[in-house]
Amino acid sequence: MSIPTNPKIEQKRTEVIWKRSRKAKHIELNDHMVKVYVWELPVRIFHWINAFSILVLMITGVFIGRPFVSASIQEEAYYSFLMGWARYVHFFVAFLFTINLAVRWYWVYKGNEHATSNPFRLSFWKEAFETIKYYLFMKNNKKHYIGHNPLAQLSYWIFIGLGSIIMMLTGYYLLFEPQPESIYGKMFMWVAHLFGGDSYSVRSWHHLVAWGFIIFTVVHVYMAFREDYLQRNGTMSSIFTGYKLERKKEALGEQDEK
Amino acid sequence: MKRKTILEEVLDRGFTRRDFLKMCTALAATMGLDFSQTDQVVAAMEKNQRVPVIWLQFQDCTGCSESFIRSTHPKVESVLLNMISLEYSEALSAASGHQIEAALEHVLEHYPGEYILAVEGSLPTDDAFLTVGGVSAKETFLRAAKGAKAIIAYGSCSSWGGIPAAYPNPTKAKPITHFVKDKPVVLVPGCPPIAEVMTGVIAHIITFGKLPELDHLGRPKAFYRHRIHDKCNRRAYFDAGLFAESFDDEGARQGYCLYKVGCKGPTTYNSCAEMRWNGGVSYPIQSGNPCIGCSEKGFWDNGPFFVRRAKIPASQTTINPETVGAIAVGVTAAGVAAHAAVTAMKKKDEHHDRGE
Numbered sequence: 001m002s003i004p005t006n007p008k009i010e011q012k013r014t015e016v017i018w019k020r021s022r023k024a025k026h027i028e029l030n031d032h033m034v035k036v037y038v039w040e041l042p043v044r045i046f047h048w049i050n051a052f053s054i055l056v057l058m059i060t061g062v063f064i065g066r067p068f069v070s071a072s073i074q075e076e077a078y079y080s081f082l083m084g085w086a087r088y089v090h091f092f093v094a095f096l097f098t099i100n101l102a103v104r105w106y107w108v109y110k111g112n113e114h115a116t117s118n119p120f121r122l123s124f125w126k127e128a129f130e131t132i133k134y135y136l137f138m139k140n141n142k143k144h145y146i147g148h149n150p151l152a153q154l155s156y157w158i159f160i161g162l163g164s165i166i167m168m169l170t171g172y173y174l175l176f177e178p179q180p181e182s183i184y185g186k187m188f189m190w191v192a193h194l195f196g197g198d199s200y201s202v203r204s205w206h207h208l209v210a211w212g213f214i215i216f217t218v219v220h221v222y223m224a225f226r227e228d229y230l231q232r233n234g235t236m237s238s239i240f241t242g243y244k245l246e247r248k249k250e251a252l253g254e255q256d257e258k
Numbered sequence: 259m260k261r262k263t264i265l266e267e268v269l270d271r272g273f274t275r276r277d278f279l280k281m282c283t284a285l286a287a288t289m290g291l292d293f294s295q296t297d298q299v300v301a302a303m304e305k306n307q308r309v310p311v312i313w314l315q316f317q318d319c320t321g322c323s324e325s326f327i328r329s330t331h332p333k334v335e336s337v338l339l340n341m342i343s344l345e346y347s348e349a350l351s352a353a354s355g356h357q358i359e360a361a362l363e364h365v366l367e368h369y370p371g372e373y374i375l376a377v378e379g380s381l382p383t384d385d386a387f388l389t390v391g392g393v394s395a396k397e398t399f400l401r402a403a404k405g406a407k408a409i410i411a412y413g414s415c416s417s418w419g420g421i422p423a424a425y426p427n428p429t430k431a432k433p434i435t436h437f438v439k440d441k442p443v444v445l446v447p448g449c450p451p452i453a454e455v456m457t458g459v460i461a462h463i464i465t466f467g468k469l470p471e472l473d474h475l476g477r478p479k480a481f482y483r484h485r486i487h488d489k490c491n492r493r494a495y496f497d498a499g500l501f502a503e504s505f506d507d508e509g510a511r512q513g514y515c516l517y518k519v520g521c522k523g524p525t526t527y528n529s530c531a532e533m534r535w536n537g538g539v540s541y542p543i544q545s546g547n548p549c550i551g552c553s554e555k556g557f558w559d560n561g562p563f564f565v566r567r568a569k570i571p572a573s574q575t576t577i578n579p580e581t582v583g584a585i586a587v588g589v590t591a592a593g594v595a596a597h598a599a600v601t602a603m604k605k606k607d608e609h610h611d612r613g614e
Contacts (some may be wrong), residue, residue: 066565074509075498082496086499197555200551222594
């Protein structure tokens with residue numbers, strides 16, 4: 001029994017890349033190997049701000065929902081402002097999270113081929129299915145991907161895309177609901193109708209989807225280390241440096257064809 | 259016969275004009291109006307006649323009527339005797355049987371477009387559950403609603419469906435807004451609503467001849483604009499992170515925030531924290547009991563009163579999001595560990611196969 005990844009198939013070029021014209025830069029090392037500049041600087045900065053934001057938002061968020069620490073001695077309210085600070089930090093980081101994501105959306109249009117994804121193609125779903133089979137140790141036709149595989153791309157659409165949108169909409173609704181007449185209040189009042197009508201339903205969405213991010217993080221970190229372990233192509237260091245080590249044939253497949 | 263104005267009614271009862279002005283000032287304050295708008299209230303009371311009111315009860319507990327008669331500002335007797343003419347009420351009418359039904363018919367016939375319909379309780383969509391004297395609740399309601407100037411939904415049952423509509427909702431109960439779409443309806447939710455809110459809403463309609471300003475869910479802004487949480491007398495303890503952990507600990511004695519014993523104040527819109535109950539004496543949180551969120555939509559299905567929960571969307575099931583979330587993360591981590599073990603094993607096999 002072996003890891004069911006067929007080296008021949010792995011060398012097939014990926015089909016799910018949307019902006020083929022925006023080729024990632026590369027540095028040739030020797031006749032066989034190249035360093036591909038997969039993650040450009042804005043993508044890496046986004047990644048780490050996002051990771052930081054999710055961590056801080058989760059800690060402060062769980063504290064706000066279920067305060068797990070408290071003053072150990074009896075005191076009056078004016079001595080401390082613990083929940084107040086937790087909320088301030090949560091709101092501040094929420095804005096950081098939003099701006100960060102907005103910049104990343106811009107980079108979808110500006111960045112290289114690996115900064116984007118197009119799920120509106122049949123090959124995307126076919127290859128995602130092959131990837132699922134690969135992860136279930138089944139016989140599969142998964143190709144080798146220099147950027148994200150389609151299943152990974154799908155997980156970003158669901159958690160970082162849809163999940164973030166749900167968290168931002170419900171979060172800003174909860175933040176601004178006490179001021180329905182303000183401009184921000186008016187901007188987010190409609191959110192309630194989308195998520196059940198009353199404040200409690202909107203809050204429930206916010207609390208439940210938050211845990212989706214933690215589940216995503218666990219799987220995401222594992223998958224990254226696993227990829228690094230199996231492929232030995234510098235997946236883990238690539239999120240710091242931007243470069244992955246690839247076979248020349250795979251990285252520059254198109255140019256060979258010409 | 260010329261009907262008397264409200265001012266004339268008041269003077270007839272032996273009050274002075276000074277008493278009348280005091281009443282109007284108190285009323286303006288109750289309605290959430292600015293002091294400078296008192297003259298508008300006075301002018302309206304001088305010109306307008308008493309408004310006929312029909313008060314219908316369906317799937318309810320009469321709690322709203324009980325609350326209503328405990329109004330202190332304005333006093334319920336001044337509302338009942340001077341401002342409105344309560345023509346039909348199951349709880350308060352002295353007459354009964356055919357006489358009271360005749361009174362109802364009289365209003366429907368002689369004051370179309372003038373009377374106010376107050377409704378307490380939800381309506382079953384299945385008539386088998388509420389038919390009185392051969393007439394279904396729906397029919398009774400629609401007949402009275404047809405000629406009403408405005409409809410006031412008193413209480414959470416008529417506003418949202420309330421307890422009769424709670425899971426599993428055996429009578430298929432619906433709020434009154436489900437049955438009437440072409441009439442102005444003002445929702446006054448609460449289980450029951452605060453007495454002064456109930457009289458304040460009716461006073462506003464009488465004074466200005468139109469509904470008060472409503473929020474996005476159809477509740478009067480004057481009373482449902484603010485969250486309990488934002489006006490709470492224990493809010494300082496919330497911000498300080500000081501919470502009562504149980505009802506008999508030192509924190510509860512010190513008056514700490516009741517958030518951790520399930521207070522629904524952060525998701526509840528009502529004026530309890532400002533107007534309070536029983537003539538402004540107190541309200542649940544002040545008295546040491548967490549808010550149960552009785553004026554919110556579906557409050558009976560929003561989980562137990564004394565714990566914090568999250569509702570699974572489109573269901574009546576509530577869960578503790580932190581516990582369930584932590585378990586889900588634990589299961590995921592276990593899955594990841596198993597996957598990693600299989601991966602490592604297969605990788606080893608692969609090396610072995612290649613003779614490495």
